[in-house]
Amino acid sequence: MNCRYVQSRLSAYLDMELTGHEHQLIRSHIENCIECSTEFERLRRTKHLLRQLPVVQPSQGPEAVLVRLRAQRATVSQNAVIRVGWRSVRWWQMAVGAAAIGVFLWWNSTVAETPSDVTFASSTPKPLLFRSSSEPSLFRMRSPLPSEMLNPVPFNQPVFSTPILPTNYYPAHNSVPSFEGLYHTFYFQSR
Amino acid sequence: MTHTAIAQSMEQELLDREFDALVMRYYQQVYNLAYRLTGNAADAEDLTQEAFLRAYRFFDRYDPTMPFMNWISRILTNLYIDEYRRRKRLPTLSIEERFENEEGEEGEQLDIPDPGPSPLDIAESNQYKEAVQEGLMSLAPEFRTAVVLADVMGHSYEEIAEIMNTSIGTVRSRIHRGRKQLRDIIQRKYPELFERGDLK
Numbered sequence: 001m002n003c004r005y006v007q008s009r010l011s012a013y014l015d016m017e018l019t020g021h022e023h024q025l026i027r028s029h030i031e032n033c034i035e036c037s038t039e040f041e042r043l044r045r046t047k048h049l050l051r052q053l054p055v056v057q058p059s060q061g062p063e064a065v066l067v068r069l070r071a072q073r074a075t076v077s078q079n080a081v082i083r084v085g086w087r088s089v090r091w092w093q094m095a096v097g098a099a100a101i102g103v104f105l106w107w108n109s110t111v112a113e114t115p116s117d118v119t120f121a122s123s124t125p126k127p128l129l130f131r132s133s134s135e136p137s138l139f140r141m142r143s144p145l146p147s148e149m150l151n152p153v154p155f156n157q158p159v160f161s162t163p164i165l166p167t168n169y170y171p172a173h174n175s176v177p178s179f180e181g182l183y184h185t186f187y188f189q190s191r
Numbered sequence: 192m193t194h195t196a197i198a199q200s201m202e203q204e205l206l207d208r209e210f211d212a213l214v215m216r217y218y219q220q221v222y223n224l225a226y227r228l229t230g231n232a233a234d235a236e237d238l239t240q241e242a243f244l245r246a247y248r249f250f251d252r253y254d255p256t257m258p259f260m261n262w263i264s265r266i267l268t269n270l271y272i273d274e275y276r277r278r279k280r281l282p283t284l285s286i287e288e289r290f291e292n293e294e295g296e297e298g299e300q301l302d303i304p305d306p307g308p309s310p311l312d313i314a315e316s317n318q319y320k321e322a323v324q325e326g327l328m329s330l331a332p333e334f335r336t337a338v339v340l341a342d343v344m345g346h347s348y349e350e351i352a353e354i355m356n357t358s359i360g361t362v363r364s365r366i367h368r369g370r371k372q373l374r375d376i377i378q379r380k381y382p383e384l385f386e387r388g389d390l391k
């Protein structure tokens with residue numbers, strides 16, 4: 001076994017990455033060869049210096065990553081709305097939309113004729129879509145539903161009532177499946 | 192909205208939650224790897240963020256039998272080597288091609304700047320650490336990556352081969368050549384570190 005061969009194996013020997021037999025051969029050579037044992041000692045010190053390097057502490061934590069992840073998830077769900085909204089509209093969705101327009105027009109005219117002291121509108125619990133903008137949303141960065149995009153709504157009704165809040169305002173995870181999650185599903189299914 | 196869609200959305204929600212937990216758990220370790228590769232905080236932070244975002248994009252392909260740290264190390268080192276090549280406009284020729292025929296001492300003569308006169312009264316180990324990091328920065332990215340994965344992160348050759356998507360023989364050669372080049376650089380600046388006697 002010549003020195004050249006031994007020296008080409010010294011790092012692997014140092015790292016205990018040789019087979020038992022080869023390890024033994026290198027070891028017995030090093031014990032009897034000054035040149036190779038000197039070279040081995042230098043490599044050992046180099047590794048030692050590397051291992052002594054301290055773990056570097058980042059100046060900021062993982063928040064920046066989490067914020068960017070949330071933004072990315074929101075973007076994906078918005079793209080999905082566009083794709084799903086215009087691709088997979090079925091006839092019955094069209095029919096429901098048309099019916100909704102009819103019902104709304106009828107309801108609108110009824111309300112217009114009702115005297116102002118009737119408390120019908122304000123005492124009724126507000127459905128989700130008509131929630132006032134001051135209430136925090138259950139959903140992070142909620143995007144319009146496909147049905148919302150199809151059904152015309154009165155101009156004075158806040159349909160997209162979700163206030164835009166700082167990202168950290170929203171809980172990281174909801175206990176209920178979010179709409180954006182559903183959009184994810186559609187997005188991946190339609191690809 | 193079908194039941195399947197709802198079930199899948201809940202599944203996505205769980206995956207997102209799981210991934211966020213992984214970010215929090217491994218951020219510091221990943222950052223440390225990025226720092227030892229890039230040598231500065233700003234690049235390390237960028238690289239760390241990009242690695243996590245890319246990992247998220249491909250999370251559905253993650254095989255949980257591989258430790259997450261190894262998987263994200265693979266993504267990060269790929270990003271790093273690509274970016275390094277792009278910035279330095281170096282050709283992506285295989286290191287093995289350059290070294291294929293040699294076995295012994297003569298490594299590639301890298302263009303290492305002369306470190307200048309070394310102060311004789313160096314007692315501060317911090318200065319050694321700086322010299323080690325500086326030396327790492329002089330290595331070719333593949334060598335630096337292999338050495339950092341082995342000696343800083345403590346990975347086995349088998350794991351490094353998986354992370355760097357190469358053979359164990361290549362890993363062995365990269366680590367050996369990387370260490371030898373590093374030793375030469377440090378020794379030129381701080382010869383006392385390699386003189387006879389115990390390591391500090």
Ligand SMILES: [Zn+2]
Nearest residue numbers: 003033035036
């Ligand atoms: Zn020898």
